[in-house]
Each structure stands twice: as structure tokens, then as C-alpha cells.
Amino acid sequence: MSLLLLASINRQKREQLKKDLLVQSETTENEQIDTTIDNTVVNQTDVDVDTVVNQTDVDVDTVVNQTDVDVDTTVNDTVNAVVDTTVNAAIDTTVNAVVDDTVNAVVDTTVNAVNTVNTVNTVNAVNAVNEDSSNPSLLIDEEATSSEAEEEVSTTSNTLNNSNIPSDEQVENLVKSVLNKKNKKKKKHNKNKHHKSN
Numbered sequence: 001m002s003l004l005l006l007a008s009i010n011r012q013k014r015e016q017l018k019k020d021l022l023v024q025s026e027t028t029e030n031e032q033i034d035t036t037i038d039n040t041v042v043n044q045t046d047v048d049v050d051t052v053v054n055q056t057d058v059d060v061d062t063v064v065n066q067t068d069v070d071v072d073t074t075v076n077d078t079v080n081a082v083v084d085t086t087v088n089a090a091i092d093t094t095v096n097a098v099v100d101d102t103v104n105a106v107v108d109t110t111v112n113a114v115n116t117v118n119t120v121n122t123v124n125a126v127n128a129v130n131e132d133s134s135n136p137s138l139l140i141d142e143e144a145t146s147s148e149a150e151e152e153v154s155t156t157s158n159t160l161n162n163s164n165i166p167s168d169e170q171v172e173n174l175v176k177s178v179l180n181k182k183n184k185k186k187k188k189h190n191k192n193k194h195h196k197s198n
Helices: 003-131 146-162 168-197
Strands: none
Touching: none
């Protein structure tokens, strides 16, 4: 084979090898670029996704926490309102009941005491008059009508009631006053009888 032919073959082989190397080099470079781009995009996407997820988590936590606070506040307000209403109602009822019972007890006690004193004083006054019947100045006019007697008892009772709880001196003066009125009536009656007999 001639040297010229061999040189031509070698040149063709070198050019083909060069082309193959260029192609291989371009492929490798392109793959490297693609890999870099892919990795960069994926990594950035991961970062973006993580950011969104984290932000979403924060927002959700904020909403949940705020909701918890709102619920707690509402529950506390409701409970406090119910407790206040119940306690106030109970206090009002108790206080009113105690006041009513105390006032009623005082009124009842006072009225009963006055009535008892009035009754005792009236009985004592009548008994004193009856026991001292030997004294003409204390004699009760036997001719007094029942209506007059009722009127005098009523006057005595009113006088005693108006003076709350009378003292012994007041009762004695009252009895003397009543007896003096009766004695005056009796004297007038006896005087009229004396004139008639003459």
C-alpha cells in the first residue's frame, strides 16, 4: 500500500476521532449543565416549598392560638357572668330573707310586748279598783252602761298603745282619771236622786 493512501486513512481516522471527542465533550458538558440546572431548580423549589409550609404552619398556629384565646375568653366571660348572677341572686335572697325575718321578728316582739303590757296593766288596774272597793273615792259606777265601759277600755288601750310601753305612774294616773270621771257621774246621779226624794 502506498504511503499516500496510509496518510489519507490516518487523517480520516484522526478527524473522526476528533469529531467523536467533540461530540462526547458536548454531551458531557450538556449533561453537566442539565444536572446543575436540575439540582438548582429542585433545591430552590424545596426551599420555596419549605418556606410556604413553614409560613403556613406559623399562620395555622397563630389562628389556632388566637381561637384558643378567644374561646377561653368567651368561656371565662360566660362562667364569670353566670357565677356573678348566681352569687348576686343568692346574696340578695339571703340578705332580703334575713332583713325580712329580723324586721318581722322585731315588729312581732314589740307588738307582743306592748300587747302584753297593756293587758297586764289593764288587769292590774281593774284588780286594784276591785280590791280597794272599800274606799268610796275608788268605787266604779255600777250604773255605767256596757257601751261606756267599752269606750273607756278602748280609750285606755289607745292611750297605752300611743305611749308605747307605759310606766306604772302613767297607768296609775290613767286609772285615777277614769275613776274620777266615774265618781263625778255617781255624785251627780246621787244628787239627782236626793232632789227627787225631797
